[in-house]
Amino acid sequence: MEFAFTEEQSMIAETAHAFFAGNATSERTRKAMAGDGFDRELWSSFCTELGLSGVGIAEELGGAGLGMVEFAIIAEAAGAQVAALPLLGLATAARAIAAGGTDSQKAEWLPALIAGKAVAACEGATALASADGTLSGTVDLVPHGAVADIFLFVAPHGAWLVRADTPGVSVRRWTTMDQTRPLAQVTLEGAAAEALADPAAAIAAVHEGGWIAVAAESLGGAQSCLDRTVAYSRERVQFGRPIGSFQAYKHRLADMMIEIEQARSAVYWAACAVDEGSQEAAIALHAAKSFAADTFFMCAANMIQLHGGIGFTWEHDAHLFFKRARSLQTMLGNGTFHREQVARMILGEAA
Numbered sequence: 001m002e003f004a005f006t007e008e009q010s011m012i013a014e015t016a017h018a019f020f021a022g023n024a025t026s027e028r029t030r031k032a033m034a035g036d037g038f039d040r041e042l043w044s045s046f047c048t049e050l051g052l053s054g055v056g057i058a059e060e061l062g063g064a065g066l067g068m069v070e071f072a073i074i075a076e077a078a079g080a081q082v083a084a085l086p087l088l089g090l091a092t093a094a095r096a097i098a099a100g101g102t103d104s105q106k107a108e109w110l111p112a113l114i115a116g117k118a119v120a121a122c123e124g125a126t127a128l129a130s131a132d133g134t135l136s137g138t139v140d141l142v143p144h145g146a147v148a149d150i151f152l153f154v155a156p157h158g159a160w161l162v163r164a165d166t167p168g169v170s171v172r173r174w175t176t177m178d179q180t181r182p183l184a185q186v187t188l189e190g191a192a193a194e195a196l197a198d199p200a201a202a203i204a205a206v207h208e209g210g211w212i213a214v215a216a217e218s219l220g221g222a223q224s225c226l227d228r229t230v231a232y233s234r235e236r237v238q239f240g241r242p243i244g245s246f247q248a249y250k251h252r253l254a255d256m257m258i259e260i261e262q263a264r265s266a267v268y269w270a271a272c273a274v275d276e277g278s279q280e281a282a283i284a285l286h287a288a289k290s291f292a293a294d295t296f297f298m299c300a301a302n303m304i305q306l307h308g309g310i311g312f313t314w315e316h317d318a319h320l321f322f323k324r325a326r327s328l329q330t331m332l333g334n335g336t337f338h339r340e341q342v343a344r345m346i347l348g349e350a351a
Helices: 007-023 026-034 040-050 068-079 087-100 103-115 199-235 247-275 281-306 308-312 318-330 335-350
Strands: 120-124 129-131 134-143 150-155 158-163 169-173 183-192
Touching: 007 040, 007 068, 026 040, 040 103, 068 087, 068 199, 068 247, 087 103, 087 120, 087 150, 087 158, 087 199, 120 134, 134 150, 150 199, 158 183, 158 199, 199 247, 199 281, 199 318, 247 281, 281 308, 281 318, 281 335
Parallel strands: 120 150
Antiparallel strands: 129 134, 134 183, 150 158, 169 183
């Protein structure tokens, strides 16, 4: 596989990084955290002005007609700023509707989601019971569930859409570690649900989009941790020298860089494999999620340590990255789960 970006992909990367760097500022992120964890103004700009919310959706369905490599580029740029956006809903619910929804579901929800006029949330729901077109049960830890207009619940036996304003739906927002992506508990009591036409295709789209989005976001966060720490190492002076000139400090930065480059290869290998329909896609997805999320956590922890006393203060953005990294480690399956899947694919029963 060729991992070099095309000219168009490089332009998308430059545009996305410039957009998020200029708009997803620390001040705006902290303001969103003080509310419901959703920067609506930024989301509107992302969907309408930047026009990249349709990445990963076919043109005939109203999307940009691009693939998961381009989506990974967008998620990496958003992750670099710890943007308080429901981007995961586009990666999972929107792609699932496009892949397995009915014609009416696609016509109703895809234009609204791509335009930013509606927000989707998606979560696995093995505890839900379905009967006569309704769902009952409780689903915990739904990302941005408190601001969602539509929920997509997936289980081994099906996939359903549930409107947030449907009678029988109640949502309770949790106070969680990562306040830029708050989680919610959704309780359903005989709530009307719309089954997707092709649940298998929808579930596959959820896994592909979700794991790539989280992995790419982790990659962007890890790179930002390194970049910010390098910048600090050149400014902070001790014993008459910039602290970045000390050998122990340089070794930690080098370790971060090596892990990030490996994570970058894993993320874009997975995205490219999905776009090309490669047989390696399944193993690449698990590898990318586990490796990138763990790399982000390592880099975020080092960022705090290498910033010294200031890194431990709440006023410093190192905490935003650390909390996002810690939450991404367990979101959509932790590293142990994904490494077990890789082992099973390689070793079979011997795993």
